[in-house]
Amino acid sequence: xxxxxxxxxxxxxxxxxxxxxxxxxxxxxxxxxxxxxxxxxxxxxxxxxxxxxxxxxxxxxxxxxxxxxxxxxxxxxxxxxxxxxxxxxxxxxxxxxxxxxxxxxxxxxxxxxxxxxxxxxxxxxxxxxxxxxxxxxxxxxxxxxxxxxxxxxxxxxxxxxxxxxxxxxxxxxxxxxxxxxxxxxxxxxxxxxxxxxxxxxxxxxxxxxxxxxxxxxxxxxxxxxxxxxxxxxxxxxxxxxxxxxxxxxxxxxxxxxxxxxxxxxxxxxxxxxxxxxxxxxxxxxxxxxxxxxxxxxxxxxxxxxxxxxxxxxxxxxxxxxxxxxxxxxxxxxxxxxxxxxxxxxxxxxxxxxxxxxxxxxxxxxxxxxxxxxxxxxxxxxxxxxxxxxxxxxxxxxxxxxxxxxxxxxxxxxxxxxxxxxxxxxxxxxxxxxxxxxxxxxxxxxxxxxxxxxxxxxxxxxxxxxxxxxxxxxxxxxxxxxxxxxxxxxxxxxxxx
Numbered sequence: 001x002x003x004x005x006x007x008x009x010x011x012x013x014x015x016x017x018x019x020x021x022x023x024x025x026x027x028x029x030x031x032x033x034x035x036x037x038x039x040x041x042x043x044x045x046x047x048x049x050x051x052x053x054x055x056x057x058x059x060x061x062x063x064x065x066x067x068x069x070x071x072x073x074x075x076x077x078x079x080x081x082x083x084x085x086x087x088x089x090x091x092x093x094x095x096x097x098x099x100x101x102x103x104x105x106x107x108x109x110x111x112x113x114x115x116x117x118x119x120x121x122x123x124x125x126x127x128x129x130x131x132x133x134x135x136x137x138x139x140x141x142x143x144x145x146x147x148x149x150x151x152x153x154x155x156x157x158x159x160x161x162x163x164x165x166x167x168x169x170x171x172x173x174x175x176x177x178x179x180x181x182x183x184x185x186x187x188x189x190x191x192x193x194x195x196x197x198x199x200x201x202x203x204x205x206x207x208x209x210x211x212x213x214x215x216x217x218x219x220x221x222x223x224x225x226x227x228x229x230x231x232x233x234x235x236x237x238x239x240x241x242x243x244x245x246x247x248x249x250x251x252x253x254x255x256x257x258x259x260x261x262x263x264x265x266x267x268x269x270x271x272x273x274x275x276x277x278x279x280x281x282x283x284x285x286x287x288x289x290x291x292x293x294x295x296x297x298x299x300x301x302x303x304x305x306x307x308x309x310x311x312x313x314x315x316x317x318x319x320x321x322x323x324x325x326x327x328x329x330x331x332x333x334x335x336x337x338x339x340x341x342x343x344x345x346x347x348x349x350x351x352x353x354x355x356x357x358x359x360x361x362x363x364x365x366x367x368x369x370x371x372x373x374x375x376x377x378x379x380x381x382x383x384x385x386x387x388x389x390x391x392x393x394x395x396x397x398x399x400x401x402x403x404x405x406x407x408x409x410x411x412x413x414x415x416x417x418x419x420x421x422x423x424x425x426x427x428x429x430x431x432x433x434x435x436x437x438x439x440x441x442x443x444x445x446x447x448x449x450x451x452x453x454x455x456x457x458x459x460x461x462x463x464x465x466x467x468x469x470x471x472x473x474x475x476x477x478x479x480x481x482x483x484x485x486x487x488x489x490x491x492x493x494x495x496x
């Protein structure tokens with residue numbers, strides 16, 4: 001007996017592009033009246049959606065990388081949502097994205113899918129019951145997650161759920177506000193107590209105050225909010241010196257409360273926000289001017305002076321709102337160190353960018369697509385200059401995964417092969433410099449390089465080891481090419 005379940009139906013309808021056939025067979029006449037003539041922007045979205053569907057239908061593209069499939073499926077769901085496509089299609093795409101996220105084993109990625117789905121059913125389809133259900137599932141997904149940037153998003157969904165319950169769109173039994181609120185607060189309190197990550201802990205404290213603010217607004221508005229404003233003022237003071245704390249989103253959200261709040265405590269709180277913003281912007285804008293001068297020094301061929309100018313800007317840019325400028329500064333600093341012939345220092349600057357991007361993307365998205373492939377390639381180059389083969393290979397693998405995650409068409413996928421070829425050739429040049437007495441340590445390397453598709457480096461290693469028979473067997477060289485067997489060559493190395 002073969003059971004054709006809902007997942008099978010959705011897969012066949014959407015993966016095989018049989019939506020119109022399903023609409024006709026099921027007599028969904030309303031569908032035709034919902035389809036509007038697309039404008040220029042929607043036409044681009046339709047084209048992007050078709051390209052995504054083509055990629056998703058190619059299972060070989062995602063071999064060993066299920067997180068990339070989840071990313072593409074989620075992007076397809078969001079694009080279909082933006083086009084105003086029927087709910088059956090949008091829900092089907094979200095289900096497909098969630099299945100792929102589950103297969104990837106990343107709770108953060110699955111949470112991202114569920115969060116966007118919950119937001120969609122609330123604002124696009126007015127399905128408050130589905131929103132309540134998805135909020136509960138999202139709450140379960142953060143059980144093992146200790147990243148405040150993810151967990152605080154639940155407070156957004158809970159605020160919507162509170163509104164649904166207040167307007168009687170969802171019954172108290174289904175909303176389970178007290179139970180879920182307690183679970184959310186417990187999770188945030190746990191994160192707030194992790195002293196090893198002060199920025200993350202302070203962000204959790206901020207989310208806790210927002211939860212308290214929403215609860216007070218719904219349950220006991222007559223008590224006022226002065227104690228909460230004072231707590232926020234203390235939080236602002238704690239944020240001084242914590243650069244990656246997301247200050248501006250917090251201040252923007254809180255100042256909106258002025259539309260219905262009138263108190264001296266709130267006035268004092270707004271003054272604190274204004275002073276803190278002025279201080280952060282003054283430091284940031286001053287640093288940006290120094291960055292510009294550092295780049296000018298670099299263009300004039302003065303790397304040491306450029307290093308001095310770049311170095312004096314970093315403290316002023318270690319802020320969430322100046323993250324792009326900080327990455328730009330560290331990239332320039334890596335380039336300046338490289339020109340000065342200091343590969344270890346250049347590697348350190350580049351590693352600061354990549355490690356931060358990796359942590360941020362893996363924690364919030366469960367993906368590496370947002371990591372700079374160019375910076376990872378720079379790390380590969382620095383490792384080649386230093387002479388470390390294992391580290392260079394590791395960065396090559398990371399770079400290839402990032403570029404594969406971003407490739408959207410055949411042309412972009414062809415470009416990946418050019419980077420692979422270039423890396424393979426440079427790695428091969430490094431391997432050729434291996435001293436004769438150390439060549440025996442390379443005997444297992446050709447198989448590893450071949451497995452990683454670094455065939456040029458593998459060929460070079462086989463040549464260096466004198467394995468001419470293998471080279472002929474693999475048809476890297478012609479059968480009549482000059483060269484001796486491996487044993488003869490090794491014997492020469494011993495006597496040489």
